Amino acid sequence: MRIHVLMADDDPHIRALVRFFLNKEGYAVLEASDGVEASEIMEREKVHLAVVDIMMPGKDGLELCREIRAMYDIPVILLTAKGEVEDKEVGFESGTDDYLVKPFEPRELLFRIKALLRRYQLRTEDVLRFAETEIHLTNYEVTVEGTPLALPRKEFELLAMLASNAGRILTRDQMIQRIWGVEYEGDPRTVDVHIKRLRERLADVRGFSIVTVRGLGYKLEVNGG
Template sequence: MRIHILTADDDPNIRELLRFNLRKEGYTVFEAEDGEQASSLMENEQIHLAIVDIMMPGKNGWELCEEIRKYYDIPVILLTAKGEIADKEKGFLSGTDDYLVKPFEPQELLFRIKALLRRYQLVSSEWIKLNQITIDRQSYEVRKGDETVVLPLKEFELLSQLASHPGRIFTREQLLGLIWGADYEGDSRTIDVHIKRLRERFQDRSDDFVITTVRGIGYKLEVPEQ
């Protein structure tokens, strides 16, 4: 499978540099000169990783990163001339997976891309292990030993999403976009109801994982050491 990478940067020289090095590595490159164009590309093309400049006209990189994190489950690298700690903090709060400051070595960017793709490929595997719990994405079953738990589809998808990234905080809006889709007209209380049901189902069955509420933000799944 060819990997599709989106580059969003208003500097044509940076786009050319990225295009040259990414294509040399065998990646398919989609280019956007601002955040709005990048959003449109995301809607119409299958993108596996996004490299996003922060200082773009219209929709900036932080806003685009938040949008990607809300509706897609792909790695994001923020590319920027800003190297201050406060800017990096804002980038990670926006949901970026990595952060690279201009000027950068193309080889370093390629190392980071490969590391993120490996991480997300592992996440996208058909099996997820949480101590003694196995989540089978093909059969939509959750197993512990000889016991099989069959969940309603949305509960299964919600559990799988959280379990794919142990320790990562998802906002309610992100979970709605990833599981119910951008066109879903319900509100974020839907997430609360499904989380409550998941907790009840596994409360007496397993201590292999715990779904934690992050006050004012959303939820994360944690896997206790055993």
């Protein structure tokens, strides 16, 4: 199966550069000059991954990213000239999987695309495996070397969410909305408390770790231990 990458950027030179490098690697590139055109392409074409520039006329990249996250289950890379932590936080809250600051090396974009496609394939499975640990998404069970590991429901849901998005930064707001619901009005730091307990229960587990990304949130990092 040929992978279709949507490239949404109002700069034709950047689109041409990305198309050249991705075509060489065997990817099919679908081009859009703005967010509206990108939405139209996604309605009629099968897209496996989207590379989206933030600053576009009509519908900007953040709006497009939120739309993709709501309607499709594909990875997204945001491109921007802004590199401040606050800008990245807005990007990740919009649902992006990765973030690349212009100017960028096309080969770096290619590496990130390949990594995201691998993670995406990983998270679509019913059982996620990290070294000797298995996370069974359908029956809410974690086993380590075949032995069940008891986890409270919320901690399991946090672990499953992080593991299903391995390598992707998830904000506290995203976790609260997904696990506690959009109507939750309690302390947003409840995520930190649950993550702390989860880390304690997983202290001796190898293969992955839950990493704090300062100012943004958390991610599950595969370490192959």
